[in-house]
Amino acid sequence: MTHRPNGERPTLEDVARRSGVSRSTVSRAINGSPRVSPAVTERVRQVVNELGYVPNQAARKLVTRRNDAVAVVVTEPQNRLFVDPFFDLHLRGIRQELVRQGAQLVLLLIEEPDDYARVGNFLGGSHVDGALLFSLRADDPLPEMVTRMGLPAVLGGRPLLGAGESDGGYAYVDADNRGGAREAVRHLVSLGRTRIATITGPLNQAAAVDRLDGYRDVLLDSNPHLIVEGDFTFQGGADAMSALLEKSPDLDAVFVASDLMAGGALRVLRDRGRKVPDDVALIGFDDLPPLVEAMDPPLTTVHQDIEGMGRLMARLLFSRTSDPSEDGGIQPLSSVIAPTRLVLRQSA
Numbered sequence: 001m002t003h004r005p006n007g008e009r010p011t012l013e014d015v016a017r018r019s020g021v022s023r024s025t026v027s028r029a030i031n032g033s034p035r036v037s038p039a040v041t042e043r044v045r046q047v048v049n050e051l052g053y054v055p056n057q058a059a060r061k062l063v064t065r066r067n068d069a070v071a072v073v074v075t076e077p078q079n080r081l082f083v084d085p086f087f088d089l090h091l092r093g094i095r096q097e098l099v100r101q102g103a104q105l106v107l108l109l110i111e112e113p114d115d116y117a118r119v120g121n122f123l124g125g126s127h128v129d130g131a132l133l134f135s136l137r138a139d140d141p142l143p144e145m146v147t148r149m150g151l152p153a154v155l156g157g158r159p160l161l162g163a164g165e166s167d168g169g170y171a172y173v174d175a176d177n178r179g180g181a182r183e184a185v186r187h188l189v190s191l192g193r194t195r196i197a198t199i200t201g202p203l204n205q206a207a208a209v210d211r212l213d214g215y216r217d218v219l220l221d222s223n224p225h226l227i228v229e230g231d232f233t234f235q236g237g238a239d240a241m242s243a244l245l246e247k248s249p250d251l252d253a254v255f256v257a258s259d260l261m262a263g264g265a266l267r268v269l270r271d272r273g274r275k276v277p278d279d280v281a282l283i284g285f286d287d288l289p290p291l292v293e294a295m296d297p298p299l300t301t302v303h304q305d306i307e308g309m310g311r312l313m314a315r316l317l318f319s320r321t322s323d324p325s326e327d328g329g330i331q332p333l334s335s336v337i338a339p340t341r342l343v344l345r346q347s348a
Contacts, residue, residue: 007080010051069104070094070317071123071131073142077111080233084260085288086306087134090156093310094132101257101318116141116233125150132156137204143170152318153208156309158335160206172315174334177207177285180340181214183235184255184302187342189218193253193281197226199240199265201257208232211257211285226251230261237261241268252280253348259284259291265294266347281348287296297346304340312336 016023021040029044031038036044047053072094074081081087091105098105105258108119116185123131123146130152133142136264138160146153148172188196198215201208209228225247232235237256241264243252256262262284266276274280276297284292287303316336 003035009279010053012053014051014242015047015053018051018195019044019079021195035249050122060179068102069106069128070098070314071106071108071128071202073108073110073119073123073131073133075110075133075135075137075140075142078109084232086258086260086282086286089288089306090134090310093307093312094314095310095313096307097314098319100166103315109340116145120145122137132313132317135200135205136160151166152317154313156313158206158210160204160209168224170335171316171339173309173316174207174335176340177210178214178217180302180304180342181211181255181257181286182217183326183340184285184300185215185218187300188253188255188281188283188348191253191281191348195226195248195251196222196253196255197228197244197248198222198250199228199230199237199244199254199256199261200228201232201261203229208257215255223248232258232261234260237264239264241265242247245272254282256282256284259286259299261290262299262301263295266299279348283342283348287343292343292345295347300345301343302340302348303343305338309338312338 004008012026015027019026019040019042021029025036025040026044026206029041030048038103072091074087076087091107095105108122110116110119119142131146132154132158133146136155136157136159140159143153143155143159153170155170157174158172159170183197185196196219198212200212203209203212212227215227226244228243228247230240237258237260240261242252244254245268250298254265256265262282266282269276269280269282276282282299284299285302285304286306287301288306292299292301
């Protein structure tokens with residue numbers, strides 16, 4: 001690494017002079033502009049490394065009006081966020097894409113109603129280029145809040161809409177929750193199970209509603225006593241399994257709307273002397289490694305590419321922030337429904 005005389009920091013002009021191109025070409029190459037050829041971009045990057053040039057981020061922000069930062073807003077308590085493998089995988093995928101784009105992740109949590117004002121003030125303060133929103137409930141004000149601000153956003157999961165409501169034009173990335181649930185329940189039916197129960201997620205979230213709808217698509221005349229609402233946590237799954245056994249002690253299969261809840265359900269079945277899968281077949285949803293492999297027996301579950309969906313959310317957001325429409329507004333994007341597949345293990 002070389003430096004200018006007298007310990008001065010290398011400048012953009014130094015990089016341009018050494019690279020043999022104009023100052024504007026260097027700026028475009030550093031910012032990843034497609035208008036610069038790959039050969040020139042590589043040459044500029046080599047010179048940047050040789051000189052130890054560090055872009056002036058404050059000046060760059062004035063020119064580009066970008067912060068190179070993205071807010072990830074999660075409507076969950078902190079103690080759940082850091083113990084649930086689902087969020088870890090999602091955040092890992094997001095971070096991978098942000099690193100590729102040269103951007104920072106800013107994590108914001110909403111645990112109490114008062115947090116909305118605090119988060120809203122931050123998002124509206126020109127600190128970030130866009131937002132990724134997770135764990136939205138019915139009537140959650142976040143999507144409308146960021147729309148009013150003109151802040152580009154992508155939702156993790158489709159918004160839960162009431163009858164006659166439009167989707168508000170929100171872009172989202174979700175798994176085929178309904179299709180995955182159908183495949184799981186059909187498998188249980190193919191095993192000859194006739195008293196198939198389900199533990200849902202919280203029914204103010206679209207993923208839980210879709211998975212319940214998939215269950216009902218297969219079991220059109222399902223008994224209400226075979227349906228209990230959970231909360232996507234281990235203890236919630238245990239509590240729901242206990243309630244199911246009280247109401248329907250003769251059940252012979254359970255489709256659980258998340259792997260974490262399936263772990264709780266499995267513990268209760270074992271404590272009650274029910275063998276899995278001999279007495280009760282069990283299927284989860286998520287395919288969270290190494291959780292599902294560590295269960296005894298290993299859990300049959302619906303796989304969704306959680307990490308990949310995180311990367312895709314960030315990618316969609318960047319395409320939105322870097323490709324404004326001609327009138328200066330936000331370019332509309334198509335939402336994405338990622339495929340799922342049933343992974344067979346020993347529990348069903």
